[in-house]
Amino acid sequence: MSAILRTTDRRLFDLESELRETHKDGVKNLRLTAESGEIGIEGEARSYYDKQLLLEHLRSYTDQRISGARLIVRTNMYLNEHLSKMKPYSEAESKPQPLFVSPIKYRVLVASSDHNWLGKCVRQLEKVGCKVSAARTGIECLEEIRKDIPDILVVHDRLNWGGATGVLAAAADKGYFNRLRALYCGIPETSLDEVTEMPHLPAEIYLTRCEGIEQISEFVQFVSIGYFDGATCPHEISRVEHAFFYPPQ
Incomplete structure (x- = not known):
């Protein structure tokens, strides 16, 4: 597939057809446009997750600028085959776990496509006793x-x-934040609205623009001993509750 797509090019039509078929469960009324060197996407995505998958699929075909401004997330439905396997926990199973425990008992999942950063983060958290x-x-x-x-x-x-917003939205939709807390690190200004506008946004998501391994380790240790809240956020980490960010908006 050429890196340059034009509205008059048959390949644009073929690509649109391929994307429609591949993402038919996640995006409806999909349409591609190409003007002034920019590829535009129009349609209705079922979730932030489905929107992100479509955008990344399209990026694999072209190095032109891509605009997803008209790709609207209409509902909070997550029908992707991976999400369909995720079953909400019952009320009894979803009671928050006690916080006043040693960090060594804490299980931490770190997600990143930056393999160098991921490796450093995993090693640092293991040093402080986390699984x-x-x-x-x-x-x-x-x-x-x-x-x-x-x-x-x-x-x-x-x-x-x-994407980070897709993962958080999916976890919130399934009720998993009754059992876990999340830190979204390295959040760019452009993602703030996506996070705060998520339906059923849980309070246990924290945001930070920093990506420092030591700061992330400190966050985990603060949470594990129960002394972490929006008022005592270390190193520019802020709680989402009431759209509280650092620095204040």
């Missing part, structure tokens, strides 16, 4: 959560196939 597992894509992260819900999820902005 750590790793996921290199959004799909892999959701599969790990489905198999065994961790106590803490650390999700990096550089996460392919699903």
Whole structure:
């Protein structure tokens, strides 16, 4: 597939047909346009997760600028085959776990497509006594959560196939935040609205623009001993509750 697509090019029509078929369960009324060197996507996505999958699929075909502004997330339905395996926990099973325990008992899942950053983060958390597992894509992260819900999820902005916002939205939709807390690190300004506008946004998501391994380790230790809240956020980490960010908006 050429890196340059034009509205008059048959390949644009063929690509649109392929994307429609591949993403038929996640995106409806899909249409591609190409103007002034930019590929535009129109349609209705079922979730942030499905929107991210489509955008990343299209990026594999072209190096032109891609605009997903008209690709609207209409509902909070997650019908992807990976998410269909995730069953909500019953009320009895979803009671929050006690916080006042040693960090060594905490299970942490770290998700990032930056392999260098991921390796450093895993090693640092293991040093402070956590049991750590790793996921290199959004799909892999959701599969790990489905198999065994961790106590803490650390999700990096550089996460392919699903994206950080897609993973968090899916976990919130399935009620997993009754059992886990999440830190979204390296969050860019452009993702703030996507996070705060998620339906049924849980309070146990924390945001930070920093990506420092030591700061992430500190976050996990603060949470594990129960002294962490929106008012005592270390190193620019802020709680999502009431759309509280650092610095204040």
